[in-house]
Amino acid sequence: MTHPGTLVLIMAAAVLAPLLVYATGRRVRIPLVIFEIGLGVLIGPDVLGWAHEDEVIDTLADLGLSMLIFLAGYEIDFAAVRGDTLRRSLGAWLVALPLGLGVGLLIGGGAFYEGVVIGTALTSTALGTVLPMLRDSGELGGRFGQVMSAFGAVGEFGPVVAVALLLSGRRPAESAALLIAFGAITALAVFWALRPRRPWFGRLAEGTLHSSGQFAVRFVMLLLACMLGLAEVFGLDVLLGAFAAGVLTRLVLHRAAPGTSGVVLGKVEAMGFGFLVPLFYVVTGIEFDLHALLHDPGALLLVPGFLLLCLLVRGVPACLWAPRDFGRADRAALGLLASTCLPLVVAITTIGTDQKLITSTEAASLVGAAVISVLLLPLVAMRLRARGGRVDPRPGAGPPAGNGTSEAKDSEAW
Template sequence: MTGETATSLLLIALAAVLAPVLSELVARWRIPSVLFELLLGIVIGPAVLGLAEVDGFVDGLSTLGLAFLFYVAGYELDLRRIKGEPFNRAATGWVVTVVLGLGVAGVLVATGFVLSELLIGLALTTTAIGTLLPMLQDRGLVGTRFGDLLVSAGAVGEFGPVLAVTIFLGTSSPTTEGLLLIVFVLLALGLAWIVERPRPPRFVEVMERHLESSSQLPVRVVILLTTAMVVVAVHLGLDMLLGAFAAGLIGRVLFPPDQSKLLGTKLQSIGFGFLIPVFFIVSGMQFDLDALTSSWDVAARVPLFLALFLVVRGLPAMVVYRRTLPTRQRVALGVLQSTTLPLLVVITQIGLETKDMRPSNAAALVGAGMLSVLVLPIVGFAVLGERPDERSDVSSPSASDPSRPAP
């Protein structure tokens, strides 16, 4: 390890500590620490102070952080809670979002504002569920009716674009990518079926005994599973995020519920305590601040893209959930599911590598994503008001029957 790498790691660790401290200092406004991670990354990176650099080692840690972000998102997604109406409405909403996104992107391409309809269209359809989940947990919304609907909408808004990126932005033809995706899904379903079978008592006993031992065997099993699914996805020519997300879904059912709950706490410690902050800080270090500040015209694109996030991703919620949620909660859900960032970074990187996206638009999109992480959760939770106290009842009659009083 070189001295420059060691210094960069030290500054990244310092930024990772300062981010939640700064978030706590402005707790009144409930600004998520992820925003400070991005901003501190910009400050210590080449764009401002130039104290830290992204070399191969640091970039590898950042990639692990991105993979773990999607693993945690998959792990926190309880399919049994969101199946049925939550998933159906989330999928319907995302399809409407895709149509709107491609339509808006088509207009932008026709005016010469952007180069690729597909890239911009997909960028407008994403939701940062990995970023929203900690906020939902901190506010006690996980397990409520509103929380399950938002988690479902966010999961589809993150997983759907990953699938689209895999199929349409992969190195092979869409047909080939689609066939490879089917192979991957079948492999994942087969593995999920295997791990859901009754576990041998010896397996359960060994995993439980080592959950608190120095070996941390269940954690190692999860790391192995994640790595294996990422390797399979990459070797099939698919995006690694697909493998990480699928590993999270499988990892959730690999262990009994009591072990899974404790293991989830450990994985969150690894993810949010170490790897995931590295990803966001390094993303800030790689942010092209010069492109964003090169002219007022480029800077003006940030609020424009933020408005498009709300129109394309948020507006459909007002229609899709009209028989499920009262108006105030629909507005809150629409605003919150417009929060986006991690996939924006991935999509803009693809656009820059393929020359299908101008650096100015890439910087403006990421800047709008950063602004969405700052502004939209504050607005969304303010609109929501008091925490919905009812536990999840999305499958109950009151959840779908408009004649029943809304909460």
């Protein structure tokens, strides 16, 4: 059983993190996740030594990771990323994947699974971190925002599928067959989700929205549990199930209860961003091997090296495969935002260290590079956009004049 003091410390860090974001927001915009991980490092064994991982905390952190990926899946609006934009985003990621795997194999000295962990991490995009900045600038509903949503969606979905396919411990053909079977069942679930729902579903969802029944929220949690269980049955990583559950939930709620879907999502986000997701990030900081990173010059040098590799592996293909109507500044901004990574890097390196596929030093270097990418790359990208007169880079500036979007709002990710 966990020591109650550990959970208290973790939740205290989770409460302190948004206060720090607010305190520093007037001068510089720092993503909330940076403070959550940083406070976890501070209270962890390598600094103050107040908090330590245990079985209960690890289980809650795993739930937080599942909720994070679930919400990322929900964010994706496939109606906005289809057509030529989707083909270009897929093409960019399919070029990045072999590049990343090749780099990973070189770094891992030819060790296949180590190369897969490093390579897939280099191809990921932190869509949940990038979207709030696009919302705040009023660009999420515009041309650039739609293109970035497509590239980010593939940058989240692609690595999840690659991890499920390549890190299952099975032969590639067997893993592919299981993945196809999982995909077929998920496709049937999507077909079911797109069917018109009976009127009672919407009435019950709305009628229990502010009561102890909470039918819609319980239904969403059931979908998540079913997809996690299905992935487990097929021997695939639960991240794939969580992502599929998010996509299904969006389809079901928007079709069956369009009037209440926003409120339902708000309740689910409250559970996720209010408890489980920050707990996952704080625990990530507690487990972060700061000692290995600071006492190994090679590991410390890997941090800027991995950051550069993220730009080369993920950013350059995104620039090259950007839509033809994008100018140089837009292409550069797209490449920088596509290279911004953290949540999936944390998830993939956690899998890698749990299965002893990579060392804690390599994991710390990758996560360190991902943290810097979240701190630096979006700011540079938005300043490039601002030089073209498209956005105001100041925190809280809101949509630019003439932009009619109403989506600029505060987000839990910042």
